Amino acid sequence: MLGIMQEHPLMISSLIEHAARFHPDSEIVTRTVEGPIHRTNYLELRNRSKQVANALEKLGIEQGDRVGTLAWNTYRHMELYFGVSGSGAVLHTINPRLFEEQIEYIINHAEDRVLMFDIAFTDLVQKLAPKLKSVEFYIAMTDKDSMPDMDLPNLYCYEELVQAEKPDYQWPLFDERTASSLCYTSGTTGNPKGVLYSHRSTVLHTIMAATPDGANISASECLLLIVPMFHANAWGIPYAAAMTGAKVVLPGPRLDGENLYDLMATEGVTFSQGVPTVWLMFLQYIDSKPGLDLSKLPLRKVSIGGAAPPRSMIERFEDNGIDVMQGWGMTETSPLGFVNGDLLPKHKNLSKDERFAIKSKQGRGIWGVESKITDDEGNEQPWDGESVGNLMIRGPWIAAGYFKKDNSDQLDADGYFPTGDIATIDSNGYLQLVDRSKDVIKSGGEWISTMELENQAVSHPDVAEAAVIGIHHPTWQERPLLIVVAKEGATVTSDDLMQFLGERVAKWWLPDDIAFVDELPHTATGKLLKTKLREQFKGYVAAESS
Amino acid sequence: MLGIMQEHPLMISSLIEHAARFHPDSEIVTRTVEGPIHRTNYLELRNRSKQVANALEKLGIEQGDRVGTLAWNTYRHMELYFGVSGSGAVLHTINPRLFEEQIEYIINHAEDRVLMFDIAFTDLVQKLAPKLKSVEFYIAMTDKDSMPDMDLPNLYCYEELVQAEKPDYQWPLFDERTASSLCYTSGTTGNPKGVLYSHRSTVLHTIMAATPDGANISASECLLLIVPMFHANAWGIPYAAAMTGAKVVLPGPRLDGENLYDLMATEGVTFSQGVPTVWLMFLQYIDSKPGLDLSKLPLRKVSIGGAAPPRSMIERFEDNGIDVMQGWGMTETSPLGFVNGDLLPKHKNLSKDERFAIKSKQGRGIWGVESKITDDEGNEQPWDGESVGNLMIRGPWIAAGYFKKDNSDQLDADGYFPTGDIATIDSNGYLQLVDRSKDVIKSGGEWISTMELENQAVSHPDVAEAAVIGIHHPTWQERPLLIVVAKEGATVTSDDLMQFLGERVAKWWLPDDIAFVDELPHTATGKLLKTKLREQFKGYVAAESS
Ligand SMILES: Nc1ncnc2c1ncn2[C@@H]1O[C@H](COP(=O)(O)OP(=O)(O)OP(=O)(O)O)[C@@H](O)[C@H]1O
Ligand SMILES: Nc1ncnc2c1ncn2[C@@H]1O[C@H](COP(=O)(O)OP(=O)(O)OP(=O)(O)O)[C@@H](O)[C@H]1O
Ligand SMILES: [Mg+2]
Ligand SMILES: [Mg+2]
Known part of the structure; x- marks a missing residue:
């Protein structure tokens, strides 16, 4: 017997629609690739993503077609997050820092029909273009005045395409398991592999990301999104920001300490996300400039993931009144898997040393991510904080395999995905990474x-x-x-x-x-x-x- | 093209499993119907809900069968939330304060095969039993020593049934749209109508309830759940508590000010949920006892819903450092629809009077609940805070109709459910109820x-x-x-x-x-x-x- 509830597919477009209705004037502030600061809001961003959807339709892009991006964190990239996926096409975010051969391989493997690129990557695109077999439309993400001078017959100007369209567009509704976006892994252990997300996995991940167990996001936050939008969906923050109406600050191409510090100070940033190397640079910048003071910033929370932050970094932030949230995740996990946020009530009165020992772990599994650690024969190991095993996970936003690969035995018999990480888990469910299985x-x-x-x-x-x-x-x-x-x-x-x-x-x-x-x-x-x-x-x- | 993500149905059982794995020792404290305080934790509660599932199986209860409860907020009722629904049967929570004829009607209409009841309702059940056609098993929710003396051939003792079973049980997996629970409306405007929730609607509602836009629940909270578990899923709190591992305090049958105050003080309650009349009683109790002081309680947040709280109540709490969260909802909406929690950043610096004017509204729509206000011809009215219209809503946890009713035209052409409430919505999406359409x-x-x-x-x-x-x-x-x-x-x-x-x-x-x-x-x-x-x-x- 089925329940008598309404049937609505979980759609990425619903996130930006919600923002436009309930947080129309909440801001998205960008340090643009062209240089100046740009300000927009969710109402405009929703309208522009509808213009994007209309423009793609006009180019003949259909549901399931891949639209590649080589772009920094900007409002235009955020428009594409909603405009491309919302229209039913697949947003393929490409890491521009990969080796050229990897980028070439990835675009050809994904069979991108469109390549959107920041003008910072003009040379790269010019060089790659002859080898990109599937790309029919090259779209420079800029306005007419800043169009790069390129030798490409099928070159378009983003602003010209977008501004020619009306913001009237009816987001299509379809099977929520439909592919929404594609992201290749970092290539740390071999060649990057393509993870193909769905609307369902993305929306479920988004709601969890907003909960206190996830990244705890609300309209009260001003988010500086340092983690790139081409890195595992920027940890899901662009989606969660729209769902909650949080103000967003996007640093564009400038990940230097100066730009980050200035944006934090002038925009009132309360929460920021980045990998350890970026935070290291940021802290070094502060130390190198007499007069700058971490504790004077409006910043109240940082999230650090992708690699383990050194304990000294965690202490530095916390000693300055800034909560550290460590996250463990993979491109294959959308990426939130384990999060180390607020201490459990029973741990709040431990000594500082004990608290930081807990804070240095990778975190506790969030709802939706089931996990186990196994020995090499697949036997489950106890959660005692000592037994070491291969970390295996399953859940609705965990990959079942890779794009255009034989996925017949990516998962174990119980449907768990092998992360390639080796870890312990303690009785409170805290994960501690030991190593990658390829590195140990x-x-x-x-x-x-x-x-x-x-x-x-x-x-x-x-x-x-x-x-x-x-x-x-x-x-x-x-x-x-x-x-x-x-x-x-x-x-x-x-x-x-x-x-x-x-x-x-x-x-x-x-x-x-x-x-x-x-x-x-x-x-x-x-x-x-x-x-x-x-x-x-x-x-x-x-x-x-x- | 579908994404390549794992397929896992959203199941209510996953909530309690998560609690048992990640918050095994987080407590559930009950003022029992028998009198004393009872303490358990999520590990035990998970195990006991598995014992419940085994016991139901032994009685021959099958997927889709209805299991009625006439019970206060206790750990046993919470076990049933997970044990009954988790097993695939349908938990039918019945309001024991309804008129006897209504209770009789509801149980017969639902065709409950089992009736679980607190011993506080022994007389009621004894009186009703001859008229209840479908009930095969009457189960008194108590232990052997406290078994009531009743004239019922098919009377069972809950503890005997449960303790005879093993806590080994494999939660079944099935279509997430399967019915999970059934709750009848309050009967304010006519006869109560049955709302049949699904696993999908419940789990989606649960995650949203945990977000800051919902009820903002985490393991850091200690929740005193005053709103009854037979009233619209107790606003989803039992599920959200399990998902996040929050400590739960259950007042049992004693909703008097003394019991509530004592539980808050001794258990460290930080957040509590109830309807305005309960809060009125609670505040009157505090005022009547010299020496009691609202601001000295650990309480930091209350949520008030089901009817509009008077502004003086909101002020009273906030002036004592307790945040008020108003919620608008219906049995038909699982029930979260509109929530008035944290003020928007732009409103935080308004005058006290202006802030309370906003706080007195019913709140802003949460993600997942799409809404419109329409005139009697169905024309959408603007969100200007002035135009009055019929509130219409749709979304994955909104009812599509009622149990055993003709549901062919419950929704409008666009799938919106008419709430029967008349309201305005302002440009920030704040709902302000004007009246019920039957009362205006x-x-x-x-x-x-x-x-x-x-x-x-x-x-x-x-x-x-x-x-x-x-x-x-x-x-x-x-x-x-x-x-x-x-x-x-x-x-x-x-x-x-x-x-x-x-x-x-x-x-x-x-x-x-x-x-x-x-x-x-x-x-x-x-x-x-x-x-x-x-x-x-x-x-x-x-x-x-x-
Ligand atoms: N908080 C963390 N602490 C330590 N390591 C982490 C943390 N978060 C993520 N990682 C590491 O990053 C990995 C996931 O990274 P990502 O998906 O970007 O690609 P990659 O695994 O580095 O590259 P590839 O899979 O192509 O070899 C995890 O498997 C883990 O080893
Ligand atoms: N915060 C609130 N302020 C004012 N009214 C509210 C609020 N929350 C809920 N309500 C009222 O409660 C109604 C939902 O209540 P419920 O589902 O318990 O049954 P009912 O509508 O009272 O009874 P019935 O539908 O059987 O006549 C809403 O339609 C609304 O009128
Ligand atoms: Mg990897
Ligand atoms: Mg009603």
Whole structure:
């Protein structure tokens, strides 16, 4: 027997419609690619996304067609979030920091019919165009005056297309499982893979993101969205902002400390989202400018995810009255999976040290994300905070596979998706990542967490960044090699660092050698690119090999 | 093209599973029907709801079968929320305060196979039993020692049934649109009508209820749930509490000020939900006991709904540092529709008077609830805060009709459900109720809001309660009659009150007459029962008829 309730499919268009009706004058403020600050509001943004939908229709874009974007966080990109998906087409956000060959591969693999791009990427697009087989329309996301000079017969001006259309458009209704957007993974462990979201998964994720267990978003917030809109749906914030009518501030191409600080101060930013490397830069900027003061900003909350923030970063924010929310997620998880927000009531009176130990974990699973940790035979491990296992998850906003891949055995028998992360979970459901399964070092049958070694190394006052990879060892199969970048102006010796680590990790975890470099390779989303490091240090023989 | 996301139906059982995994030791505290305080937690509650599911299976209860409850807010009732619906059966919560004939009608209409009841309702059940045709199992919600002495062959003891079962049970998965629960409306305007919720509608409503735009619920809250679990799903709080792991305090049968105050003080209640009449009693209790102080309670937030709270009540709470959240809803809307929670940022700096004027409105539509106001021909009226119209709503947790009714024309051509309420909506989306369409007085082609007249009358210091109904008038068709209950010990004259109103409403709105009574009739959920008043004052001729 079915309930007698109304049947309405969950549609992304409903989010922006809600914003336009209930928060028409709540603002979206952009540092534009062209330079100046641009201000709009949800009513206008809704109208413009309808114009976008009309323009796409005129170009002959149909439901399911992919529309690629190479763009920073701007109001135009946000219009596309709603205009493209709302019309039934698929928004394909592309990371412009990927290697050129990866971008080429991704666009061809996605078969994008349209490529929207910021004029900051004119050269890149000009270079790529001859190799992009499916792209019929190149649309420069700017106005007529700023149109780039390009050698492309099928080049269009975004503002010309959009402004030629009426804001009258009836959002179509269709099966809520219809594809809405496409995003490729960061390519940390291999080639990027395409995750194809649906309207249903996106809307469910959005509501959860708004809850206190998610990112706790409401109209009272002013959000500075630093995490790029091409990185896992910008953690779902553009959708949740519309659903709740929160004011949004978009930094455009300028992720430098100065721009971020100024936007926070002048726009009254209360909550901001970014990866650890961006926050590191931001804090360094503040420290480098006498007179700037973190605690004087209106900022009350930051969310940090995509990689583990060092504990010192968490402490720095919290000591300045800014709550830290860590999030664990993947492109495959829309991305919210585990969130470390407010402490549980029973933990609120712990010592500062104990509280930060909890705050440093990746967080507790939010409703909608079921999880388990398993050994290599698939046996479930207890949630005791000690047992280590492969993190497996399932739920309505978790991928079932990848775009144009054989997805027949992406999930286990119970429908769980293997994250590739190794973790413990404690009795309160707090996830603590140990390592990626591709990174963990198997030394004589035991595991050494490269993540933990790196965390300890960067807690040394003279270390700027650290990476640990496994190098071949005749007896132990693999042993850790620590690769270190010293802080500017500082010197640190192998002996010194080895002693420092000796006080912090088990003896048999100590790296066999330490290499000093000027720079470490990163992925497009700012993560350590260990595949590159492994190539670089292939055949490396430890000085103190024992 | 469909997205490549996992397919998981939205199931009520997932809410309690989440609580058991992530908040196993968060408490559910009950003032039991038997008297003492009982403490349990989500782990135990999940296990007990699985035992309930096993027990129902053993009785032969199948998917879709109705299980009725006549029960106060207790942990057992909460177990049934998850155990009954989770198993695929339909939880039918019955309001024990309805007239006996209504209860009889409802149980027979629902065809309940099981009737669970608190021992407080032993006499009622004994009396009703001979007339209940479908009920095969009467289950007294108590333990063996407290079993009532009843003349019923098919009487069972809840604790015996439940404790005989194992907590091993695999929640079934099925179509998320499957019926989960059934609740009849309050019967204010006629006979109660059955609303049949689904797992999908309930889960979507639950997530929204947890967001700041809904009721803003998280594990940091300790919730005192005063609104009965038989009244519109207790506003969805039992579900949202499980989803977020919030501590729950259940007052059992004792809704008196003393019990509520004590529970708040001893259990650390931060947030509590109830209808205006309960809050009135609660505030009167505090005023009657020297030494009690509202501002000293841990209480930080109250939610008030089901009827309009007088402005003085809102002020009283807010002046004591307690945020007031007004909600507008119906049994048919699960029930969250419009919520007046945090002020919008742009309203936060208004004068106190202006802020309370906004706070007195019914609130802004939450995402998922689309609304319009229409004239009697169905033409949409503008959201200008002035234009009055019939409130029409639609969305995934709004009823499409009623149980066992002809539902072919319950909705308008665009799928909107007519609420029967008359309202304005302003440009920020704030709903302001004018009246019920069945109550509004049509005087010479113009409308007079009985709700507004009543609000003004109760703002007189000597008036305890007031009701306005239309009486026949030869020239104007209908004119208002004001019926007043004076405050204990106070006297108020017709002239005095008429002058008081004369300063507050338009001259042609002034009642034609004022009648003084000792008591006004109420529905089972504490609303004015105007159908009864209209009978009582049928043929009444106004003294000053003009
Ligand atoms: N809070 C966090 N702490 C530590 N690691 C995190 C955190 N959040 C995310 N991660 C890491 O990021 C991964 C997800 O990143 P993303 O989807 O951007 O691509 P990727 O896994 O880096 O790249 P690819 O899958 O292409 O190799 C997770 O599997 C996890 O290893
Ligand atoms: N905040 C509020 N302010 C004023 N009235 C409210 C508020 N919330 C709910 N109501 C009234 O309560 C009604 C819904 O109540 P409920 O579903 O309990 O049954 P009822 O409408 O009173 O009874 P019936 O439909 O059987 O006549 C709404 O239609 C509205 O008139
Ligand atoms: Mg990955
Ligand atoms: Mg009604």
